[in-house]
Amino acid sequence: MTEPTTTDPKAYLSHLELGEPDKTFLDTNELIINMGPQHPATHGVLRVILKLDGEKVLGTECVIGYLHRGVEKIAEHRTYTMFNPYVDRMDYVAAVSNGLGYCEAVEKLLNVEAPPRAKYIRVILTELNRLASHQLWLGTHALDIGAMTPLFYTFRDREEILKIFEKYCGARLTTHAFRIGGCLYETYEGFEDDVKKFLDFAPPKIEEYEELLTTNRIWLDRTKNVGTISAKDCIALGVTGPVLRASGVKWDLRKAQPYAAYSEFDFEIPTGTNGDTYDRYLVRMEEMRQSLRIIRQAVDRIPEGPIMAKVPKVMKPPVGEIYHSIEAPKGELGYFIVSDGSTQPYRIRVRPPSFVNLQALDIMVRGQLVADVIAVIGTLDIVLGEVDR
């Protein structure tokens, strides 16, 4: 008989070198509390054990794995094509990006390249998805901090993107939009008009979000100098995406190692200076505008031609391994695929941005208030489906 798994939070924190509580006239005791796994502000099932001195955080420990489905194990028992829809279920608010990364990785392994038209369709849908992901982040993050209105605004506008997805491939969230070698579906009648309509529709809406928050006194108080992280710490902890950029590192895989058709478009990489929650907010707002810029260029220049490269029906990539990564809305999303020459991958390793970024939570919240933990979890923009896989 094994002992039941311990649920005592103290056991988890025993290894941390935690500071002593401040001596005050009240002689407060250290308090260890559980946040989650069922907690609305953890964006899923994340359990954070907090060690507190009054309201000050002395240390944290994340307990994850509640959504573990063994995606990497499943991959070894499916063919390359069969595994394609599974990747959508990791970061389920940015399913299109997941699919793009996976398809491109397998294409590299097979040594095929998607046709130009397919690449453009991929860019348009992926950038729309980045926008949808950032909108969802903004709505929930603001709700956590106490602003309820942005949630309704962002969900209202995100709907327009999901409608385009639905018209394109029939699904709104887990889209399975791309196939290995290109796209399965040609754009529907009126796709370009829909996208263009959205491009005119979105900018004033982003202005609207900014009006609500950017100079809002309460928003500033809750986000300025909260959860600050330096560029050095970001790199040491492997943090990528908007969090890294808000700390002042101008690094985006779309520019650094361009994939799909990104080298053909003109766009900026927004960066911040302080690396606090407010800067991360500004970076993501600007990223939304840059995404619109990319979509506009792509839709204007979309070439004619085939949408699917010649790929064998039974895919047997030659023996070898490949690492391919893309700039997902949350950071670097990588696929490490090992082929043994058969129809099934020998191993697929997913390098999830949320998992690695979540590791930075501890140093971001030490010395801050309990309420800031909520703000920092929100600003890291994690999706537990991807953390736990």
Place this chain on the structure above:
Amino acid sequence: MVSKLKGRHGTGIREASSYLGQNYMVVESSIITDVLQVLRDQEQFDYCVDVTALHYPNRERQFDVIWILYSFPRNERIRVKTMIADGETLPSSVSIWPTANWLEREVYDMFGIRFDGHPDLKRILLPDGWKGYPLRKDYGIIQQDQEWVQINLGIESGQ
């Protein structure tokens, strides 16, 4: 870079090559810490992208452990690979890149490979009391720790 490392370690660098335009090297497990340290300090590989493993049950040294590194100044990637047998341990790379903390924990969780000097080596995705390492090839896809499921969840099967 490779010749510099070879000069330092001689035959410890077993292979340095590239496949589909991606560089990788295979090194002996005894010099892995030193190689990683040199790559970070002298070759500017300042960002550890991923640590992962592979299982080949029919080989004498069953496991490949792989570090995927990236250099911001050079805009380059490299994979460093080493082989170990079941039950052997590897030195932890947490002191070189703090990000390796959770990544090594996941390798331990899924493959049962231990890292010496890791500050807190325990399971990360699976519960603490779980038996078995799911990403080993001899672990079946529907296999699970029945006993753990019965005690902790109070049900016959988690399926």
